[in-house]
Amino acid sequence: MNVISLGYRTDLMVLASAGSVIVDRPSHLVVRTPSNPDFWWGNFVLFDAPPGPGDAERWSAVFAREFPEAEHLALGVDGTRGDAGDAGERARLGTTTEVDSVLTASRLVPPSRPAPEDLQIRPLSGDDDWEQAVRLRFDCDELGLTVEHRTFLERRVADHRRLCEAGHGVWFGAFTEGRMRAGTGVFGAGDGLARFQNVETHPAFRRRGLASALVHHAGLWGLRELGARMLVIVADPGYHAIDVYRRLGFADAEHQVRLCRAPAPTRSD
Template sequence: MDIRSLGFRTDVALLQKAGSVVEDRGTHLVVRTPDNPTYFWGNFILLGAPPVPGGEREVVGAFWTEFPTAAHVAIGIDGTEPPEDLTPWHDAGLTSEVCAVLTTERLVQPLAPAAEVEVRQLTTDDDWERWAMLGRAGYPNVSQGAFLAYATARNDQERRLVEQGLGARFGAFLGDELVSAAAVFCPEPGLARFQTVETAGAHRRQGIGASVVHAAGQHALTDLAARTLVIVADVDGEALGLYRRLGFTETGRQVALELAAPRWS
C-alpha cells in the first residue's frame, strides 16, 4: 500500500527502521511493535481509504482481531484530508484527533527563551532517563512501573535510530532538569521528521520549546542533509502556532482515531 499522507508515511518508515513490523494487507497496513504493546501509534491499523458507510464498527472489530490483548484501539486513515464526517467513528466508540501536516525547507530563528537553558543532544543514559520521565505528568492514572515500561521501550526505539545515524533527540536543560525535548530523524534521503515534542507544563510559553525544535531542525538541515522538514500538530493545539512561527506551512491533514484504556486517557 502506497501511503499518501506525509505524516503517516514518515511515521511508518521510522517505526520500521526502529524495529516495528509492518504487514501490508493491500487495503490497509497493520503496524506492530511487540516490544512496546502499550504504544498506541506503534500498534495500529492504517486504512488506505475510509470504509464504506457503516463499516466503521467492522474496522474496530478488525483491530481487535489483529490485537486481541490490546488495551487500546488506534486507527489511522491515509490521505491528505480526513473524512468530513467523523460521527460514525464516534458512534463506534472512538475519539478523533485531526492533525495538520506541516513542512518547511528553512527555519525562522526564534526569540531567545526567557530562561537560560542549555540546548543539546541527549547522549547519556541519564539524559534518556530524564526524557523518559518528562511526559509522566500527563498520565496520572498510570502506575510508575507501567509508564516506565512504555517510556523505556520508546527510548530504546529512538536510540536505535540514533545508532543508525538517522537523527537525534535534543533537550533543553535548566540546570540538571530536562524541561523540553524534540527529536528529528530522516526516514529517507532529504526528508526529516520530528518526533514527540514535549515541554514540561511549568516551562511552556517561554520560548523553550521553540528553541529545541529549531536546534533539532537545524541539525537535520545541516548535518543530515535534509531538504524538507516534516512535523505534525493537533489543529486545535497551541503547538500549531509555534511551528508556523518557525516557518512551517500546512500541506495536508490526517486523522487519528483512538479508544484508550481509562488509565491512559
C-alpha cells in the same frame, strides 16, 4: 497499499527504523511494535480510505484478527484532507476522532523570543541524559502515571534511544538551571524528509522560549546533517504549540486522521 499521507509515511519510516513490523495488505497496513504492545500508535491498522457504510463491523473484525490480545482499538485513515468518514460508522466503532495538522518547512526563521541566557541545547548522551528524558516525559504526561503507563513511557524513550544510537537521528535536550527542561527528536524518514518526534517542555518552563529555540536548533541540524529537503512535524491544531512552529517557518500542508478507543478502565472492586 500506497500511502499518500505525509504524516503516516513519515510515521511508518520512523517506526520501521525502530523495529516495528509493517505488513502490507491490499486495502490496509498492519503495524506491530512487539517491544511495546501498549503503544497504541505502534500497534494499529492503517486503512486506505475513510470509513463508509458498513465499515465499522469490517474494520473492527480486521483489528481483532490482527491484534487478538489488544484492549485498545487504533485505526489510521490514509488521506491528506482530514476526511474522517461516516459519523455513524465512527459512533459504532466507539472511537474518538483526532484530526492533526501536518506542517512542513524547507527553511526556518530564527526565533523572535530570546531564550534563557544559560540555555544549552545538545544531543543526549549517556545514561544520565536519557534518565532525564524519561523524567521529563513523566512530568509532561497528562494521562496519569499508572504503573502500566510509566512502563509504556519508559519503553518509548528506550525506542528513541535505540534509534539515535543506530544513527537514524538525534534526540536534543534543552538544558537550563542544570536540568533537561525540554526535548525533541528529529529522524531521517527517507525521500529527503526529516520527521520531528515528541516536542515537549516541562510545564513549569513553558512560555520561556525553550521550545522555539529547541525546534529551530533541531530543524537546522536535520536540514544540514540529515540532508533533508523538508522537515515534517505533526501538531494538534487546537494547541498553542502549533503557533510556535508556524512562527519558525512551518506551514500547514495536510491533515492526519486517527480513530482510537482506549481500553476500558480497570475496575478496583
